[in-house]
Amino acid sequence: MSSSFSPVTIVDYGMGNIRSVEAAIKHLGYESRVSGDSMVISQSEILVLPGVGSFPAAMRAIKAKEIDTGIRDAVTSGKSKIMGICLGMQLLTESSSEDGGSPGLSILGGAVERFSPHVAATLPVPHIGFNSVIAPEGSVLFDGLAPETDFYFVHSFRMATGQSNALLATATYGEKFVAGFESGNVFGTQFHPEKSQSSGLRLLANFLRSELT
Amino acid sequence: MKKRLIFTLLYEKGSFVLSRNFRTQKIGDVRWLGSHYNFEKVARFIDELILINISADSSFDEHFRETLSEVVSGVFVPVAAGGGVRTIDDATSLFKFGADKILVNRAIFQDPVLVSTLSRRFGQQAVVGSVDVRRTGSDFQVYTDKGTQVQPADRLGELVSQGHLGELYLNSIDRDGTGQGMDPGIAEIVDNSFQVPLILAGGAGKPEHLLNAITLPYVNAVATANLLNFVGDGLRKTRESIVNAGVELAQWD
Numbered sequence: 001m002s003s004s005f006s007p008v009t010i011v012d013y014g015m016g017n018i019r020s021v022e023a024a025i026k027h028l029g030y031e032s033r034v035s036g037d038s039m040v041i042s043q044s045e046i047l048v049l050p051g052v053g054s055f056p057a058a059m060r061a062i063k064a065k066e067i068d069t070g071i072r073d074a075v076t077s078g079k080s081k082i083m084g085i086c087l088g089m090q091l092l093t094e095s096s097s098e099d100g101g102s103p104g105l106s107i108l109g110g111a112v113e114r115f116s117p118h119v120a121a122t123l124p125v126p127h128i129g130f131n132s133v134i135a136p137e138g139s140v141l142f143d144g145l146a147p148e149t150d151f152y153f154v155h156s157f158r159m160a161t162g163q164s165n166a167l168l169a170t171a172t173y174g175e176k177f178v179a180g181f182e183s184g185n186v187f188g189t190q191f192h193p194e195k196s197q198s199s200g201l202r203l204l205a206n207f208l209r210s211e212l213t
Numbered sequence: 214m215k216k217r218l219i220f221t222l223l224y225e226k227g228s229f230v231l232s233r234n235f236r237t238q239k240i241g242d243v244r245w246l247g248s249h250y251n252f253e254k255v256a257r258f259i260d261e262l263i264l265i266n267i268s269a270d271s272s273f274d275e276h277f278r279e280t281l282s283e284v285v286s287g288v289f290v291p292v293a294a295g296g297g298v299r300t301i302d303d304a305t306s307l308f309k310f311g312a313d314k315i316l317v318n319r320a321i322f323q324d325p326v327l328v329s330t331l332s333r334r335f336g337q338q339a340v341v342g343s344v345d346v347r348r349t350g351s352d353f354q355v356y357t358d359k360g361t362q363v364q365p366a367d368r369l370g371e372l373v374s375q376g377h378l379g380e381l382y383l384n385s386i387d388r389d390g391t392g393q394g395m396d397p398g399i400a401e402i403v404d405n406s407f408q409v410p411l412i413l414a415g416g417a418g419k420p421e422h423l424l425n426a427i428t429l430p431y432v433n434a435v436a437t438a439n440l441l442n443f444v445g446d447g448l449r450k451t452r453e454s455i456v457n458a459g460v461e462l463a464q465w466d
Contacts, residue, residue, distance in 0.1 A: 128379075150215075
């Protein structure tokens, strides 16, 4: 079945958990390629932006290879869809306050900040482990999954709710935060679908087979 | 925080092994694990997977990493890997080949600077302190090198209190591979004060053993490396019994 799909491009800027994402995509019957080439990225129909690490460091690496231009060209033309995972989701927003702060790719609105001080006072940060995610109604990503589904998180920074027009999935860790977003051809999850058993595979499959709008 | 059921795969010199009081018996490589145990299916009932290289021979490091990479490609849960992490490069390689976390063992006592460096570079949550504990009456001691070297347990507590270890994996030497039940007493080895999640390992032979341990308030996760007793539908039954006992585990179809 692989050959009937265009390959998935996993964006490589040197800070991803690429192997797991690649394995999950392959498991779902899709071909993938790993690329940090702006031209390849700009011409890809399906992009996955993974990432673990510091937001400003990631943006520096992305800009150094002009990957930001490649992603914007692909996504704003409407010919491509993109899914950001964990740090990759955060990079799609306007900014993060991590490590002195940095602008993001600004594909979607919203800003990323550390969990509120009252959360860190009572719960360990990073937030790590499986946690329940509340899916928004009409979601493409969560299609076929229960309204409340467990996914695996590892993060210290999060996007607060109420700052985006995108369809938002939420989770609660001392406070409510954005666990996932979708807006047209732009998708993101703060959790790791590639580490979330069958639920994560289902969500990834939903993204991969979604129609471009 | 949800509790976790973890499976541990022990690797030694090219093969997965069963361990009983640290005497090991070869069982097979990653393909054998797939064909004889349908490991990928079994792994659908665990929250995390741990791979430990107990070869004590660095010439097997590369094969261990390849094995890690093959296992990871079919198992969609967080994976911790370790054994023989002596340098930053050793740890970096394990991450590159698919680990989400690394286990440190002897370095806790011999090279704590390596542990703190790893924690700063990859995050505290990515560094798991793994030690073996032997009980003598009501006393406990930490050992490394397959139960042959006594180590100062204080070092473990220091690294926890300094925020360099994200989790602790405690394995009972006395119960290891016996199937006689776990020994939660080994948690006394470290003054954890609930600061980091505790994973208890060693001695589980049937679902009740894992259930009894995971219900303890200070135990966040239980692990078994007992392939013979827990493959087939052993892990599925264990998971069911834990959930039925009212312990909160993550759920999926």
